[in-house]
């Protein structure tokens with residue numbers, strides 16, 4: 001039977017930070033946390049497609065040993081900053097105060113994005129970004145300390161952007177917040193405010209992250225693309241949507257193309273993740289589905305928790321079949337984030353449920 005329940009309130013949901021991100025699980029955190037919290041004898045958790053790292057941040061604060069992984073370079077920066085940076089707050093505060101005091105100076109970002117018909121930031125803030133980014137490089141900090149400053153820079157930029165939450169097009173008339181002066185805040189450093197827990201931050205393909213490692217829980221939130229056939233597939237790839245953060249973090253002044261000034265390495269046929277592949281293989285099977293099937297099979301974890309959003313190319317029935325090949329289904333949860341209402345679902349009503357409207361699902365299996 002389906003039962004409608006209000007969002008859970010009996011577990012502490014730790015605060016997290018992050019940039020605007022399509023597919024961020026900010027609103028799903030209460031549900032994800034509650035499920036993982038309720039499992040017996042869980043110590044180690046993999047967040048295999050960590051994105052903003054919000055799930056990793058929350059689980060880390062609850063005392064789990066977290067391994068945080070994503071393909072994106074900036075996700076690794078967030079992971080290092082929140083889970084691993086370990087100097088006293090005053091050390092970082094002084095550096096950030098110094099960056100905030102720098103005079104703006106035009107460089108690659110201002111030259112590249114200031115000349116586009118529509119821009120993700122006001123020119124003055126692009127100049128400030130240039131000054132700050134160059135200074136961060138010239139400080140030659142170790143990667144953990146540098147990650148705190150880069151996170152601070154991205155959090156600051158995220159508050160003054162002129163976007164709809166991604167960098168594949170920009171607003172035609174300046175957003176109100178874009179007029180604010182770029183200011184770098186001090187990130188919430190979890191590794192210094194809590195009793196230290198082990199953590200691992202990885203940047204790479206999720207298959208490498210699971211290779212040779214064992215976890216109590218593996219949480220997977222892969223990209224599922226869009227089932228909107230009018231959307232060019234290259235546009236719905238994460239690397240293409242968030243190219244700007246990649247350039248901020250790498251500071252590699254890449255060649256860019258198109259109206260949004262996208263990095264050349266995010267062109268249609270490069271840097272595709274098989275999870276974002278919309279095509280079918282020679283036998284008519286979806287490449288993305290088959291990749292997920294292989295991932296679930298190759299993951300050495302007692303439990304696998306999988307996120308799924310309606311509107312992706314893969315259907316929830318397909319997902320369920322794939323999961324059942326590898327374990328026992330313990331729980332399926334459907335959440336309507338807008339109404340903040342969830343339902344526990346059973347096998348039968350899952351198969352008959354209507355896909356209308358935007359729903360988020362969580363599938364929990366215990367591996368065989």
Ligand SMILES: C[S@@+](CC[C@H](N)C(=O)[O-])C[C@H]1O[C@@H](n2cnc3c(N)ncnc32)[C@H](O)[C@@H]1O
Nearest residue numbers: 023024025049050051052070071205206221273
């Ligand atoms: C739906 S988002 C995850 C959002 C994340 N749970 C959050 O709350 O921010 C999917 C993520 O998968 C990453 N990704 C895509 N292909 C990947 C792969 N092969 N291995 C690891 N990460 C991948 C993307 O960079 C993106 O950040």
